[in-house]
Amino acid sequence: MKYLFPKSIKEALEYILSEKDSKFIAGGTDLIIQISDGFIIPQVLIDLSQIEKLKKIERTEEGFKIGAAVTLEEIASSKFLPQCLIQGAKSIGSPQIRNLGTIGGNICNASPCGDILAPIIVLEGELILISPYGEREVPAKDFFIGPKKTILAKNEILTEIVFKKLFLNERNSSFRKIGKRNGQTISQVNVAIWLKKREKSNEIEDIRIAVGSVAPIPLRLEKVEIFLKGRTINQEILKDALKVIDEQIKPISDVRASENYRRMVIGSLFQDAFKEIYK
Structure with a gap:
């Protein structure tokens, strides 16, 4: 299997056009399991984890934005993000998983039980999707179309999630979940x-x-x-x-x-x- 490390979004998009049977990967906590189980068998993996633009949490005049390659642990340990987002990230897996897994991967995996998905919907996150043919902005609530299915096209990258300032107060939101055990x-x-x-x-x-x-x-x-x-x-x-x-x-x-x-x-x-x- 060929493994590529683009250093920019432009380079990643060039790879997805030139390399047939390829998949984007960041933390890989879900994708590697799918590959190991034989559900998908890509010939090329394009690793987005080295693209600095995708690894930032930034405040802006309009609100804040989170790069798609920001890890779940970075969100869980944030001092200013909304509480529901922090609580959702903290509830995912073990520290090892949270240090590898990314917010973009959790969103694009599109599991109905994903613990980041409900928080980004109540915070009215806007997903920025970039392809070789242009850019579009999609409300989080419209991104999911079925279990493990999204509107993301094969040649598109989720680059960041943008939120309005209205939702920045960390004390105005909350997240809860229940599972078969207390941890992981x-x-x-x-x-x-x-x-x-x-x-x-x-x-x-x-x-x-x-x-x-x-x-x-x-x-x-x-x-x-x-x-x-x-x-x-x-x-x-x-x-x-x-x-x-x-x-x-x-x-x-x-x-x-x-x-x-x-x-x-x-x-x-x-x-x-x-x-x-x-x-």
């Missing part, structure tokens, strides 16, 4: 919430909610957001919100959990995450 677990269900409330009235001024492992793709719960927006929350309203959640999700039974179990625990996770930030 794959999510059976996860949920991320971002909200903004009016301080004097405690009404919810704005809110975003996304869940994973309860549908073929990570799911934005817009009907629940509409139900909660403008309300001052009490336990009765939360109970009614759980009914709206149950109507929106589409869980399946698989080796990790049953449909009924997922429907049961999503309510507890939602309430736990919500109460962390609505005080």
Whole structure:
């Protein structure tokens, strides 16, 4: 197998055009398993981990952006990123996995149970995709089209994820998950919430909610957001919100959990995450 180390995005795009049967790789924590198991057999791997532009977390006048080759550990140990993103990164695998795995790889792997996906959706991340033919910007919620499937074209690279300043307050968001064990677990269900409330009235001024492992793709719960927006929350309203959640999700039974179990625990996770930030 041929292994290439481009030093720029331009060079990586040249490789993908010239090298047939090639795949991009960064941390490789998912891709190497797929290759080892024989699910894919590329002849060429194009390693993006040496491209400096893809390895930066930057504040900007408009907000902040995260390069696709930034590791999960760098996100987990950040001092200024939104809490739901930090919590999601911390929940993934072991320290060894987090030091190898990248945010771009987690997104492009597109597993419905990916613990970065719900956070980037509630934070309204915009994915910057670059190919030899141009650049496009795609909302995170529109990137996923099925389990392990995205709109990413073969010749495209996810270069960075861009977020607005509105979402930068680290105390306005939360993430929760549940799995079969306490550590290094794959999510059976996860949920991320971002909200903004009016301080004097405690009404919810704005809110975003996304869940994973309860549908073929990570799911934005817009009907629940509409139900909660403008309300001052009490336990009765939360109970009614759980009914709206149950109507929106589409869980399946698989080796990790049953449909009924997922429907049961999503309510507890939602309430736990919500109460962390609505005080």
